[in-house]
Structures are given as C-alpha cells and as structure tokens.
Amino acid sequence: xxxxxxxxxxxxxRLAATAKTEWLMPLFFxxxxxxxxxxxxTPNDPKLxxxxxxxxxxxxxxxxxxxxxxLFRADFEDxxxxxxxxxxxxxxxxxxxxxxxxxxxxxxxxxxxxxPLSSALGFSSVAIPxxxxxxxxxxxxxxxxxxxxxALTVGLPRAGxxxxxxxxxxxxxxxxxxxxxxxxxxxxxxGAAPLYxxxxxxxxxxxxxxxxxxxxxxxxxx
Amino acid sequence: xxxxxxxxxxxxxxSRPLVSDxxxxxxxxxxxxxxxxxxxxxxxxxxxxxxxxxxxxxxxxPQPEGGQLHWLGHKNALNLAxxxxxxxxxxxxxxxxxxDGLVPVLEQLGVAKVRHRACRTLSAGQKRxxxxxxxxxxxxxxxxxxxxxxxLDAQGLELFASLLKAHxxxxxxxxxxxxxxxxxxxPGVRELRLS
Numbered sequence: 365x366x367x368x369x370x371x372x373x374x375x376x377x378r379l380a381a382t383a384k385t386e387w388l389m390p391l392f393f394x395x396x397x398x399x400x401x402x403x404x405x406t407p408n409d410p411k412l413x414x415x416x417x418x419x420x421x422x423x424x425x426x427x428x429x430x431x432x433x434x435l436f437r438a439d440f441e442d443x444x445x446x447x448x449x450x451x452x453x454x455x456x457x458x459x460x461x462x463x464x465x466x467x468x469x470x471x472x473x474x475x476x477x478x479x480p481l482s483s484a485l486g487f488s489s490v491a492i493p494x495x496x497x498x499x500x501x502x503x504x505x506x507x508x509x510x511x512x513x514x515a516l517t518v519g520l521p522r523a524g525x526x527x528x529x530x531x532x533x534x535x536x537x538x539x540x541x542x543x544x545x546x547x548x549x550x551x552x553x554x555g556a557a558p559l560y561x562x563x564x565x566x567x568x569x570x571x572x573x574x575x576x577x578x579x580x581x582x583x584x585x586x
Numbered sequence: 587x588x589x590x591x592x593x594x595x596x597x598x599x600x601s602r603p604l605v606s607d608x609x610x611x612x613x614x615x616x617x618x619x620x621x622x623x624x625x626x627x628x629x630x631x632x633x634x635x636x637x638x639x640x641x642x643x644x645x646x647x648p649q650p651e652g653g654q655l656h657w658l659g660h661k662n663a664l665n666l667a668x669x670x671x672x673x674x675x676x677x678x679x680x681x682x683x684x685x686d687g688l689v690p691v692l693e694q695l696g697v698a699k700v701r702h703r704a705c706r707t708l709s710a711g712q713k714r715x716x717x718x719x720x721x722x723x724x725x726x727x728x729x730x731x732x733x734x735x736x737x738l739d740a741q742g743l744e745l746f747a748s749l750l751k752a753h754x755x756x757x758x759x760x761x762x763x764x765x766x767x768x769x770x771x772x773p774g775v776r777e778l779r780l781s
Binding site: 367368370371372374375378379382383438439441442443444446447448449450451452453458585586 | 633636637638639640652653655657659660661662663664665666667668672675676677678679680681682704720
C-alpha cells in the first residue's frame with residue numbers, strides 16, 4: 365500500500381518539477397487577487413479587514429479551481445488511466461495518492477500563503493492561526509470535491525466550463541465554516557466550533573470521495 | 587485449454603452497436619488478429635475483453651483481471667514530460683512490482699540510449715518501443731494489443747515478431763488489432779474480420 369502511494373506521489377512531484385508553472389500559477393493568481401482587493405479599497409478601510417476572511421477563502425477556492433481540470437485529464441488522454449485500471453493495485457489508492465499530491469502542491473501552499481496575504485488586508489494577526497487552520501482543513505476538502513467533479517467530467521471535451529458549476533455549490537459549507545472561523549477569531553472569540561465542523565466535513569470527504577472518484581473515473585471508459 | 591472464451595458477445599459504443607453475437611475461443615500459443623475498417627469496433631472489442639468497458643450482452647470466461655493481461659492501447663500510456671524509465675517505474679508501482687531490470691528491457695527494445703530523455707522528444711517509434719517494454723516486465727498469459735505496429739520501422743517489426751513468438755512459446759496468447767499484416771514468422775495466427 366505504501367509502495368503504490370509512494371510511486372504515485374513520486375511521479376506527481378516529478379511532473380510538478382518539470383512543469384513548475386502548472387502549480388505556481390494558482391499561487392500567483394491567489395497573490396494577485398488578494399492584493400487587488402487591498403489596492404482597490406480605500407487605504408486603512410476597516411471594512412477590508414472585516415471582509416478579509418471571505419476574500420482569502422474565495423480567492424483560495426478560485427485558485428484551487430484553476431488546477432482541477434488537469435487533475436486526471438492528462439492521464440486520460442495519454443492512456444495512463446487505462447493502465448491504472450488494469451494494474452494490480454487498488455484504483456482508490458492511486459486516486460487517493462493523486463489527490464494528496466494535488467493538495468500538497470496546491471492546497472497546502474495556498475493555506476500557508478494566506479498568513480502573509482492577510483496582513484495586506486489588515487486582518488488581525490491574532491486570528492491568523494484560525495485562518496490558516498481553517499484553510500489547512502478546508503483545502504483538502506476542495507481537492508476531494510474538485511477531484512470527484514474532475515473525474516466526472518474527464519471524458520467531456522469542455523469540462524472547464526462545467527467544473528466550477530459542479531464544484532462551487534458543493535464547497536459552500538466549507539467556505540461558510542472556514543471564513544466563519546476566521547471571522548469569529550478576529551472578533552476575539554473562540555473559532556474552534558467552525559473548525560470542528562470543517563474537520564468533520566474533511567473526515568466525511570476522506571471516507572467517501574476517493575471511492576466515488578475512482579467509480580467516476582471508471583465511467584469515463586463507458 | 588482456452589485462455590479466453592467469448593460467447594455471444596455484443597459490443598456497442600453509446601447506442602451504436604458495433605459487434606453482435608461474437609463467439610470465439612483463444613488457446614495458449616494462439617494469436618487472434620482482429621481486422622476491419624475504421625469504426626468497425628476493433629478497439630471497443632479489445633476494451634471490453636480487457637474489462638475496461640462492459641459488453642451489452644454475452645460472456646467472457648474467465649474475465650481477465652489486473653495482473654493476468656497486458657494492455658497496450660492505441661495510446662502509449664507514457665507521460666510526455668517524463669522519461670521512458672520514469673514512466674516504467676510508475677507502471678511497476680501500479681503493479682506492485684519492484685522497479686528493477688528496466689534498463690535491460692529497454693536495451694532489448696532498442697531505446698536504452700534515450701531512457702533519460704523526456705518522452706516528448708522521442709520519435710513515434712521510440713515511444714511505441716518504450717510502451718512495448720511493459721510487455722516484458724511481467725510474464726502475463728494474455729496480451730491485448732491495439733495497433734502495436736504503429737510507428738515501428740522494419741527493425742521494430744522484426745523485434746515485435748520475436749517478442750510475440752517468445753510469448754507464444756511460453757504458453758501465452760494475444761489478441762491484436764492491426765490494419766497491416768502481422769510480421770512474418772509469428773505462428774498460430776488466426777484472423778477475425780469485423781465488418
């Protein structure tokens with residue numbers, strides 16, 4: 365089990381090393397979007413700090429969306445997906461490893477980037493741990509839901525248009541609880557409750573979505 | 587003893603029927619050469635035989651499982667950003683096999699010299715040879731090969747014939763789609779024409 369997980373992870377990291385723009389692009393996008401909000405508002409406007417959790421969360425969500433379409437498409441187009449389904453190892457494990465690699469290259473950097481970016485919006489430094497913890501719990505869910513939607517649309521020619529329509533409604537609770545945790549922490553209260561909800565959603569996603577994604581991928585051959 | 591027995595198989599793509607009521611048996615040491623015009627259903631039939639797709643009707647006995655067959659699709663299953671050796675290492679991981687002995691196999695296929703070059707820089711023939719290398723990494727009784735001769739030069743065709751012959755000598759069988767005749771010297775070839 366560890367061997368197949370390591371093999372997939374090694375391959376995905378190799379691919380990331382050969383195509384740096386693919387995983388750097390969402391990070392640049394995130395920085396630009398958040399900075400533009402800061403530049404577009406009145407300097408030192410307290411409203412900006414108030415809206416910061418929503419800006420940081422929606423920015424992270426849109427940045428993560430940019431990479432989702434390619435998650436399985438390259439493997440589908442070059443025939444690797446056929447070999448994955450005809451290999452001896454469980455497809456769910458391969459899918460889980462690919463999703464983990466995606467989070468490692470996209471979700472985790474986005475969560476870490478949120479801390480320095482939040483200062484550009486005047487976000488309270490006391491609430492940064494809650495913001496980052498929320499993103500650390502929420503970005504894997506974005507990857508899991510996005511991976512499932514990507515698998516559903518892998519065989520479709522214009523999935524780029526359909527993908528956000530599938531993903532955005534499903535990730536609404538994640539944004540509500542994630543931004544909520546940061547907002548509550550910023551107002552000086554304990555943001556643990558929304559974080560627990562996020563953790564519960566993550567556990568549910570981890571339990572169900574790798575299997576559902578593998579089943580959706582199989583459907584692409586039919 | 588039959589390696590594969592197909593009875594009354596019906597294959598469709600979407601709502602379009604491609605193959606109806608097809609029956610055949612494939613014994614050890616045999617090659618079934620699927621022929622037919624474009625769109626006749628050769629690739630779809632191979633996909634059904636491999637288990638990648640479901641038939642509309644009919645039975646395949648035994649239904650091959652992962653580890654019992656080699657699949658070489660129309661696509662090479664090589665990520666173009668990776669080298670042949672990196673692609674084969676990944677395939678070994680997918681099949682729970684240690685990634686050793688790759689260089690001798692690539693040498694046998696005549697692509698050892700380009701093993702550290704990204705596949706996007708290789709010629710069509712070199713990519714096909716790198717994909718064919720998977721057939722030698724594991725001994726599996728059934729080979730399902732979709733247009734395996736595409737891109738191969740005369741030397742490549744000879745090489746393919748020798749690999750196939752060695753596979754048949756070991757008691758294996760193969761089902762191959764190809765628009766061109768299979769290379770000379772391959773024994774036990776039967777032809778099945780799809781219309």
